Amino acid sequence: MKRSRRATNDDTTKTADRPPLVLLVDDFQDNREMYAMYLEHAGMQVAEAGNGHEALDQAFRLLPDLIVMDLSLPGIDGWEATRRLKADERTKKIPVVALTSHALEGYSEGAREAGCDAFVTKPCLPEQLLSEIRKVLAAP
Amino acid sequence: MSHEFRTPLNAILGYTNMLLQGISGEVPPPQRKSLSRIDSSAQHLLALINDILDISRIEAGKMPIHVGDCAIADLVGEIIAEVEPIVSRTKLTLMREINADLPLVQTDRAKVKQVVINLLTNALKFTPEGWVKIAASYDRASDGVVIAVSDTGIGIADEDQARIFEDFTQADSSSTRAFGGAGLGLSISRRLVTMLGGQLTLTSKVGKGSTFTLSVPRSLKR
Numbered sequence: 445m446k447r448s449r450r451a452t453n454d455d456t457t458k459t460a461d462r463p464p465l466v467l468l469v470d471d472f473q474d475n476r477e478m479y480a481m482y483l484e485h486a487g488m489q490v491a492e493a494g495n496g497h498e499a500l501d502q503a504f505r506l507l508p509d510l511i512v513m514d515l516s517l518p519g520i521d522g523w524e525a526t527r528r529l530k531a532d533e534r535t536k537k538i539p540v541v542a543l544t545s546h547a548l549e550g551y552s553e554g555a556r557e558a559g560c561d562a563f564v565t566k567p568c569l570p571e572q573l574l575s576e577i578r579k580v581l582a583a584p
Numbered sequence: 585m586s587h588e589f590r591t592p593l594n595a596i597l598g599y600t601n602m603l604l605q606g607i608s609g610e611v612p613p614p615q616r617k618s619l620s621r622i623d624s625s626a627q628h629l630l631a632l633i634n635d636i637l638d639i640s641r642i643e644a645g646k647m648p649i650h651v652g653d654c655a656i657a658d659l660v661g662e663i664i665a666e667v668e669p670i671v672s673r674t675k676l677t678l679m680r681e682i683n684a685d686l687p688l689v690q691t692d693r694a695k696v697k698q699v700v701i702n703l704l705t706n707a708l709k710f711t712p713e714g715w716v717k718i719a720a721s722y723d724r725a726s727d728g729v730v731i732a733v734s735d736t737g738i739g740i741a742d743e744d745q746a747r748i749f750e751d752f753t754q755a756d757s758s759s760t761r762a763f764g765g766a767g768l769g770l771s772i773s774r775r776l777v778t779m780l781g782g783q784l785t786l787t788s789k790v791g792k793g794s795t796f797t798l799s800v801p802r803s804l805k806r
Contacts, residue, residue, distance in 0.1 A: 472591050472595070474592075474595040474599075475591065475594050475595050475598070478595055478598045478599055478602065479598075481602065481607065482598075482602055482607065485607050545590035545591050545594070566590050566591065566594040567590055567593055567594040567597050567598070567630060568594065568598075569597060569598055569601050570598050570601065570602055571601065571605070
């Protein structure tokens with residue numbers, strides 16, 4: 445899927461020489477493109493994937509700085525995709541922010557067991573997602 | 585079910601918020617006003633959906649209970665901090681009265697919190713002037729803790745006092761429009777309190793004010 449680049453002066457990122465690359469994984473296009481638009485506006489680079497297979501392909505190919513993973517995906521779901529990423533040498537250190545519409549208890553535990561580093565519940569405003577991403581990227 | 589509702593709402597709230605932030609360019613005041621109304625209506629819809637999901641989970645017996653230690657004084661402090669932004673938009677005084685002899689309670693802290701916040705926001709909503717008070721004490725006879733939320737608000741007529749615990753009901757049906765809210769808060773609160781083995785009761789006089797009293801056993805047996 446599309447990948448956009450933009451020269452920026454964002455100062456909250458981990459790498460000084462280039463903006464962080466975030467892989468957004470969500471099967472609902474409206475939400476995915478909404479977050480992409482906002483993160484790009486905030487000076488990040490964004491790649492997108494609409495299902496678990498694409499997510500894995502993109503992750504291995506691009507080695508992004510962070511992955512936002514919707515958990516309910518067609519095919520390989522977000523939990524399984526995260527487990528595979530965390531089991532692979534190339535991608536195991538990439539932080540994964542789980543994103544879900546399920547507010548039920550148990551989901552966040554399941555996501556952490558799969559290896560997700562943070563957990564965000566929809567509805568999640570773009571600015572809330574951005575601040576979570578910055579927090580995770582700033583973590584040692 | 586929640587997934588299906590939240591996904592489109594996420595896009596409505598998110599895009600509206602981005603437009604209001606001026607991400608796609610400066611928004612002129614009339615459009616800004618319309619966008620703000622889309623935003624507040626979408627948030628209202630979200631609150632309704634969350635409430636209905638709560639009720640359906642309780643009715644289906646799928647609302648989990650997490651019993652743990654609950655220090656009531658700390659909880660009240662936390663709650664007061666959370667409603668402070670609402671209080672500061674009014675001229676009301678928010679008072680607290682916590683008895684020193686409160687025991688540690690074994691209950692579902694999050695549910696007690698949800699109920700008390702609901703009672704407090706109701707009190708703040710329906711009190712044009714005066715004060716709102718939260719008081720907590722230990723009742724030796726029942727071995728339970730009693731949390732009372734009182735106000736000097738508009739009060740509730742005798743004939744309406746049972747009805748307000750029903751779904752989608754406020755004392756005066758016109759008040760739903762005037763005061764906002766879905767009219768589900770108290771019906772959820774009473775259900776939650778019942779789950780905690782406690783009671784939620786009301787005393788009120790029109791024009792004088794209301795007191796909602798929540799009592800929960802000191803130790804909830806699983």
